[in-house]
Amino acid sequence: MPNTELTVAVIDLNPARAAIVEEGLRASGIREVVVIPDTAGLLARLQEVDPDVVVIDLDSPSRDLLEQLFHVSRLVERPVAMFVDRSDAATMEAAVDAGISAYVVDGLKPERVKSIIDVAVLRFNAFAKLQRELTEARSELAARKVVERAKGLLMKAKGVTEEEAYGLLRRKAMNEGRKLAEIAQALVTSFELLE
Amino acid sequence: MTELRIGYVPLTDAAVVIAAAERGFATRHGLSLVLEREPSWATLRDKLLLGIVDAAHLLAPLAVATAVGLSPGGPVPLVAPFCLGLNGNAVTVSAALWAALAAEGPIDGPAAVATSLGRALRRRGAGRPATFATVFPFSFHTYQLRAFLRLGGIDPDRDVRITVVPPPYMVDALRAGAVDGFCVGSPWNSVAVESGIGRIASLGCHLMPDLQEKLLAAPRGRLAPSVTDALVAALAEAAEWCADPANGADLASLLGEARHLGIDPAILRRTLDGRLLADRDGTVLADPAYLRFGGDLHRPDPGQAARILALMAEAGQRAPADVAHAEPARAVFDPAPWAARAGCAAP
Structure with a gap:
């Protein structure tokens, strides 16, 4: 002591x-x-x-x-x-x-x-x-948010269900060997550019 | 290939170490130099003493203070087989203080500027005393700043407050108004001028000429003799490369990289050329001796030891009569590897 x-x-x-x-x-x-x-x-x-x-x-x-x-x-x-x-x-x-x-x-x-x-x-x-841990938690939260947003965009644009939208994102991520959040971010960014 | 970790503080006179590591001089002599940038002198000294870096770009007075036991963590016998450059400091004051002193009288030369500064400070009266910063207690910056103030009849111990700010934080301290002026190494004076917040009052070499400003130092026995010889050979070649004006643009952009100094290469180029913009009005202070590389100046000069001890005594950092300091201080400067290299290089 x-x-x-x-x-x-x-x-x-x-x-x-x-x-x-x-x-x-x-x-x-x-x-x-x-x-x-x-x-x-x-x-x-x-x-x-x-x-x-x-x-x-x-x-x-x-x-x-x-x-x-x-x-x-x-x-x-x-x-x-x-x-x-x-x-x-x-x-x-x-x-x-x-x-x-x-x-x-x-x-x-x-x-x-x-x-x-x-x-x-x-x-x-x-x-x-x-x-x-705080930084990781923050980035995880941000990732979840962007995936939600991308799902919403896909559902609207392609008329698919939430599950199907998620499946599309996942398949794309697996095919390109990238993270789900990256694909979602790319989608959200290009949507914002086209808007 | 022997790997050596070398610590440095972001300053122009780390050029020889950085060039040796990045322009092939070290590998040519069988060394792989891993550079570690440190924010302050105390941190660099500690990492050197603990063995986290093998050798360091060190203020000559700090090396001496450590060797004689004046600095925390000492006494540790440090040995410097290479001097990394001559001079390179300057005294800068805030734009406001410059305006006040310029209104008092002549500004041609350090003595005139200091005299005008003395008048300006006396006019300020007994309110808050002016604050000047040095980079470390044991540094030529401390002694040059004190000499500059004395030129103007200003008592550095009574008329002003002297504080310590590491070089990379100096410009911020001036901007924040925490200090009214400072003595720091290149390029930080020029950065203050470029930002429009400071005016160079005097070049260091006009206050004290021919200072072996930084040493490449390591604890005695840390580096094998063959490694020391290879390192000195690599640094000597890098120094000649740095001294060649033909390499000025390349050197400035190398030092300017974000992982080294992170400073606009144009500013670095001016300080390397010894043509410093002193004021945003276009005033230039030029002297080829401002910061020198190349030739015999890289030979560690044991004669610097007595000079440093005398300056320490003047600044009240040690008792002038302490003769026990003389020998360990002298032993810091080891010219033998330089001489051996010169012998080999002779035709």
């Missing part, structure tokens, strides 16, 4: 992901989790929060600013070392794969840091999976 007395700051421009990470850290027993949603006044926020660990999106443009702040602020007095310290290759690689970078106060026990990173990695990955 991570040490409950630690304060973790999550810097993330993506509020949905930040919420998921925050919830995960809290569930693992960390009471002080602060989400910093943007870079406006980042230095002041960091000084206020005084985090032991900062978790940030690896590709965030704010990372370079963060490193500058470590140099100019009093955070320098409590040296902040990046978690990427080569002592635990597996954890580091998992973090980079998930798109996470983290900074920790010097002297923090590695296993404490590791448990925090592990939670963040799980949550980042869960969020990425969620987004993928």
Whole structure:
């Protein structure tokens, strides 16, 4: 279990992901989790929060600013070392794969840091999976809609039943080795052009 | 064929690496270069230290900072067998700030511009201080920006706020009004001018000449000596190709591709030729030294190490008296593979 007395700051421009990470850290027993949603006044926020660990999106443009702040602020007095310290290759690689970078106060026990990173990695990955599923669900819904539309057009134009219209689309798709939705989309597009 | 992953930040001076990978120079030396574009310097450094990329297009001061332990994740002895290019930076200010400083006095040359800028900033008074951006704490951009401000009697630590924005985000930061000016590498100054939101105030080479701006760096021991030699040979040939004006159009369109810089080749061509449109009114700042490729400048110069350490000390990034930094900093610049290649190439 991570040490409950630690304060973790999550810097993330993506509020949905930040919420998921925050919830995960809290569930693992960390009471002080602060989400910093943007870079406006980042230095002041960091000084206020005084985090032991900062978790940030690896590709965030704010990372370079963060490193500058470590140099100019009093955070320098409590040296902040990046978690990427080569002592635990597996954890580091998992973090980079998930798109996470983290900074920790010097002297923090590695296993404490590791448990925090592990939670963040799980949550980042869960969020990425969620987004993928959402995108897939959206495209599936769109596909279903366009097939419905194509069926309707065929029924009207050829005077066939819904089942026959569906059969026509399916046969065409199979003959051409393409997806049903693609055939339906082509039909809808050409209909719109002719309209 | 040895596969090497090389990370770079989208900048014109990644040209030699990109040309080596895409115009056959690497394969000729038995290497297959896989390019990985990174959005920011901290990310590229981390991926280099973690071994996700084998070598990187790196700011020379960042390589030194990592080697001496000033940068997170260090100290890691980095070694650079090749310098990727000389100079290439410029200072740009917002169109509004340019109008204010031009109203104050002369604008011929960096010192005059900086002096007028100083007057304009003092006139603004004690409200919100002007904000200038550099690309990374450990960068020549930081030191050139500070030198430029000092030319105008502006104290970089007290009179202005200095923030950090990675190169590809610089123009957006200026457009959004988050910064009033910046020092960044080519082509981002020109992109700001082209968008009508910025005016180039000074070329970097007029503030500090002959800087080995970017290095091709890897952790010591990561690349086998034979691989390093092949890489240096391939990069040297690619550099000559980049330096030949006859290849300018091809190079500009290669760099301009969406998977590399994603910038209009016409803009890239001007920066490669050292003829920069400084202002949309047609003012051109021209200097062949603006960004240089080709010849001996690619030989890593260990003499740059002391210069970088002194600049870091001036910027308050390290204690000037810390002599322990001298040796690891010097060791970053390794001219031996270059010399060996030159020896082989001699008739």
